[in-house]
Structures are given as structure tokens and as C-alpha cells.
Amino acid sequence: MHDPTDHDVPCLWETGRSVTLHFGAEAVQSQMSKDAPNRLEFEYTRLMAAFLPFHPEPADILIVGLGGGSLSKFCHHHLPDCRITTVEINPEVIALRDTFLIPPESPRFRIICADAVDYLPQQPASTDILLLDGYNADGLPPALSSESFYEDCFQALRPGGLLVANLWKTDPAFRLYTGRLGRLFNRRLVRSGCDTGNEVVLCFRDEELPPFETVWQRAQEFQAKTGLNLPQYLENLVFNAGSSWFYGGG
DSSP states (O other), X not given: OOOTTOOXXXXXXXXXXEEEEEETTTEEEEEEESSOTTXXXXXXHHHHGGGTTTSSSOSEXXXXXXXXXXXXXXXXXXXXXXXXXXXXXOHHHHTTTTTTTOOOOBTTXXXXXXXXXXXXXXXXXXXXXXXXXXXXXTBSOGGGSSHHHHHHHHHHEEEEEEEEEEEETTOTTHHHHHHHHHHHTTTOEXXXXXXXXXXXXXEESSSOXXXXXXXXXXXXXXXXXXXXOHHHHHXXXXXXXOSTTTTTOO
């Protein structure tokens, strides 16, 4: 569990074109283009949006980690019929919501200042998509990658739900984290990485997948709507799949 009084101090770096949130000199958390505030600027966040072709009409999305609100804003903008809940432990990060043009509180958009370790156990079967992107200046907090936390995440998903986790490939505990997720989701997970070293893991609660032709068509449709190269991401997931469960991969 996090110490509620021990938070990293967020810093801003602003240019004429963008605003960047970071912790310390190296730990860049988020970036917003002033010309396109709802655009996903980092490749790993675009990879995290690969849940869309598999679950195109979620009723609820739960996001752990606000940062500059990139994922929260993207989901709010492109999924108008979905309720977006973001859990962020650091009130100083939440205080920057206006700087990053994060939507105000509404029936379909809310930010909760809480420790996700405490919040998740109270939310059984409450969400269709769970996005895990809760980092601090030191990386992924151990409490947000423990077996008990992942179990709470699994229980928070509704039937047909997906968990999408942003991990760091060079983290010494990377295999430990993916092993925990693999056991919990009965190896129903696929991964794709990007040049920054981030590794995005999609975990499927249920064994049955939509037909590949349907997912491929949805990927093309969402590409037209969002500008994301979702067909390529889907190809990468199939290519990297380590199990024949996922469209014959591996």
C-alpha cells in the first residue's frame, strides 16, 4: 500500500507546441500536443488502445494512473457512450487537469483520488476494460504489480473484459509480472512492444475471441476514426502470440 502522504512532485515542461508532465529529470509521464489535445502522443499509449477492435462498445472503462490524462481523454473523446473512471493517488497530478485540458466531472467522466490497491477490491465485475498505467518516479510500484492486486483487477472485469497493462521490458521483474498475469488469465494474453522499451500486455478474461475477420474490420474502422494504425497493431499481436489460442499464433 502506498503512503498517502508520500507523492512525487510533478513538473511541467511547456513549449509553443506541447506540454509535458514528468517526475524528476528522466521520468516523463505524459505529453499533450496543444494542437491536438486528445491525440495519443506516445507509442505505448497507442498500443494500449488496441483493445478497441476486441471490445468496441464498452459501457465502462477503468484507468489506473492519470498522468496528463492522455488515455482518459482519448477514451472520453472517441467512446461517447462509455463511462470513464480514472483512479489517481497523487492529488498534485489531479490538480493539473486544467493544464492538460482534461474534461470536467460528469456522469460519464470522473477522476477519483485514491490508492488503486484500496479501490479495486471494492469494484467486482464493474468494468469492461481496465487500463493499468500507474507509474511514479521510480517506475512501476510493487503494490500495483502484486499477485493480490492483479487478482483484484481480474475480479473487477465483467465477462468478456480486457485488462491492458503497460510494463517496462527492461524491468528486472518483467517476467515475474507477466508470469503472474499469465497464470491469472490462464495464458490468455498477448504482448507487443515499442522502441521506448514499453511492453503492452493485453489480457483476456474469457477464452472465446470474436472472429478474426470481425476484429480486423473493427481495427480498420477505428483506424479511420482515431488515426491509430490498429490493423498493424493487430498484426503485431498475432505475430508475437505465444499461444495457438490467439488466432493460431505461436
